[in-house]
Amino acid sequence: MVYRESFKVQSNDKVVTFHNVTAGAKEILTRSGIRNGILVVYSHHTTCAVITQEDAFDKSMTGLETLQQDLVEVMEGICPTQRKEGMYLHPGPKALAFAETCGEDARGCHNADAHLRSSIIGRSETIVVEDGRMDLGEYGFIYFIDFDQTRARERTVQVMIIGE
Amino acid sequence: MVYRESFKVQSNDKVVTFHNVTAGAKEILTRSGIRNGILVVYSHHTTCAVITQEDAFDKSMTGLETLQQDLVEVMEGICPTQRKEGMYLHPGPKALAFAETCGEDARGCHNADAHLRSSIIGRSETIVVEDGRMDLGEYGFIYFIDFDQTRARERTVQVMIIGE
Amino acid sequence: MVYRESFKVQSNDKVVTFHNVTAGAKEILTRSGIRNGILVVYSHHTTCAVITQEDAFDKSMTGLETLQQDLVEVMEGICPTQRKEGMYLHPGPKALAFAETCGEDARGCHNADAHLRSSIIGRSETIVVEDGRMDLGEYGFIYFIDFDQTRARERTVQVMIIGE
Numbered sequence: 001m002v003y004r005e006s007f008k009v010q011s012n013d014k015v016v017t018f019h020n021v022t023a024g025a026k027e028i029l030t031r032s033g034i035r036n037g038i039l040v041v042y043s044h045h046t047t048c049a050v051i052t053q054e055d056a057f058d059k060s061m062t063g064l065e066t067l068q069q070d071l072v073e074v075m076e077g078i079c080p081t082q083r084k085e086g087m088y089l090h091p092g093p094k095a096l097a098f099a100e101t102c103g104e105d106a107r108g109c110h111n112a113d114a115h116l117r118s119s120i121i122g123r124s125e126t127i128v129v130e131d132g133r134m135d136l137g138e139y140g141f142i143y144f145i146d147f148d149q150t151r152a153r154e155r156t157v158q159v160m161i162i163g164e
Numbered sequence: 165m166v167y168r169e170s171f172k173v174q175s176n177d178k179v180v181t182f183h184n185v186t187a188g189a190k191e192i193l194t195r196s197g198i199r200n201g202i203l204v205v206y207s208h209h210t211t212c213a214v215i216t217q218e219d220a221f222d223k224s225m226t227g228l229e230t231l232q233q234d235l236v237e238v239m240e241g242i243c244p245t246q247r248k249e250g251m252y253l254h255p256g257p258k259a260l261a262f263a264e265t266c267g268e269d270a271r272g273c274h275n276a277d278a279h280l281r282s283s284i285i286g287r288s289e290t291i292v293v294e295d296g297r298m299d300l301g302e303y304g305f306i307y308f309i310d311f312d313q314t315r316a317r318e319r320t321v322q323v324m325i326i327g328e
Numbered sequence: 329m330v331y332r333e334s335f336k337v338q339s340n341d342k343v344v345t346f347h348n349v350t351a352g353a354k355e356i357l358t359r360s361g362i363r364n365g366i367l368v369v370y371s372h373h374t375t376c377a378v379i380t381q382e383d384a385f386d387k388s389m390t391g392l393e394t395l396q397q398d399l400v401e402v403m404e405g406i407c408p409t410q411r412k413e414g415m416y417l418h419p420g421p422k423a424l425a426f427a428e429t430c431g432e433d434a435r436g437c438h439n440a441d442a443h444l445r446s447s448i449i450g451r452s453e454t455i456v457v458e459d460g461r462m463d464l465g466e467y468g469f470i471y472f473i474d475f476d477q478t479r480a481r482e483r484t485v486q487v488m489i490i491g492e
Contacts, residue, residue, distance in 0.1 A: 036168060046381050067279055089398050092385060126206070222423055304372060
């Protein structure tokens with residue numbers, strides 16, 4: 001059996017946004033009627049990623065959970081937020097020209113860091129489903145991360161369940 | 165067809181532990197009777213990860229294979245082992261208070277590096293199954309990595325096979 | 329329903345090679361007849377990885393798209409190309425001796441960086457299939473990355489589709 005649904009989340013401008021999509025995925029699993037198999041949470045957006053992680057209880061001054069802020073900090077070390085030209089090769093002149101034809105401003109195009117972070121963390125997470133319940137351990141949650149800090153945007157969370 | 169089994173491994177204290185779980189996964193695949201599809205090796209523990217990698221033959225002074233020690237070193241560069249307060253925001257005061265109610269000591273709570281490494285490497289690996297055999301290439305093995313260095317612990321390895 | 333096919337790509341020497349395998353995966357999806365489910369693009373090579381990413385339009389001086397070159401640069405920061413002995417523990421004396429029995433020269437064995445990058449990026453990508461079409465977003469493509477810069481080589485791209 002195969003069951004698919006998607007839903008929307010609203011990301012913020014100027015920050016990395018972590019969407020806790022666990023409840024949404026659980027509801028879709030219930031509607032699917034599938035008891036055993038896998039549940040894939042998937043982003044087709046090339047600047048987003050999906051992880052499972054525990055609730056960290058405490059929050060940072062930016063409103064992120066501490067473990068989320070720590071992940072942002074680690075990513076900042078690997079591929080820093082693109083604050084000006086010259087930090088990355090992308091976007092080049094052709095990409096900028098194409099973006100302009102789509103009505104996108106130059107700032108919205110300078111999100112190379114988000115593309116790279118998405119490739120490193122990964123575009124999907126595959127979760128084992130057992131007896132009608134996702135196996136997320138005692139404290140696990142699913143987070144859909146929007147690494148793109150250049151624009152507030154609506155994003156699509158895909159949930160695909162395969163099993164019986 | 166859907167087939168699931170899990171088994172336990174015992175991680176060590178004070179080091180990153182690499183569990184070679186290839187034989188366990190193979191036995192489960194044989195019991196499943198599934199000939200073609202995918203096999204997912206999955207950790208619900210938020211400080212563990214799953215990779216496939218080749219046997220490196222040689223060992224480091226800590227007993228890890230050289231490629232495993234090299235991976236630990238690279239991770240040490242990205243998100244160093246949490247040796248004291250102030251290296252990461254996690255754990256904050258609420259997380260520490262909650263851990264105390266669970267009987268966990270403060271040291272066991274300072275595993276932010278393991279949570280982050282697990283998010284970067286990924287919680288599962290999906291392996292193609294062809295003619296009743298995992299396609300791991302000539303030298304491939306499956307490793308379940310426990311990045312948490314704060315405690316010796318029993319961990320659960322989930323294996324889910326979907327196919328026909 | 330389960331459908332599997334593989335095809336070959338030819339990697340270059342001395343550089344990281346990005347193979348755009350989107351068209352190949354699409355053809356296999358069409359031949360499968362599967363309308364809804366998941367499509368897994370998988371590498372059994374332990375120095376390769378699979379990502380989805382957008383077309384960056386512009387090219388670097390080495391012929392890579394700018395986002396690809398940026399990814400290579402970020403990886404170079406995390407685990408630099410193995411240019412000499414002592415950068416990594418791998419390959420040790422046993423690995424070198426074994427490689428010699430396989431007719432491989434010492435240089436081809438010094439690819440620890442590629443093994444590590446492959447573990448960090450991940451060996452496969454799982455893509456949602458909806459109404460007979462991969463959900464890759466507006467600009468998404470699938471890239472099979474060969475991080476091994478030590479040899480020109482033929483590589484196998486596995487495509488496994490599960491659904492109905």
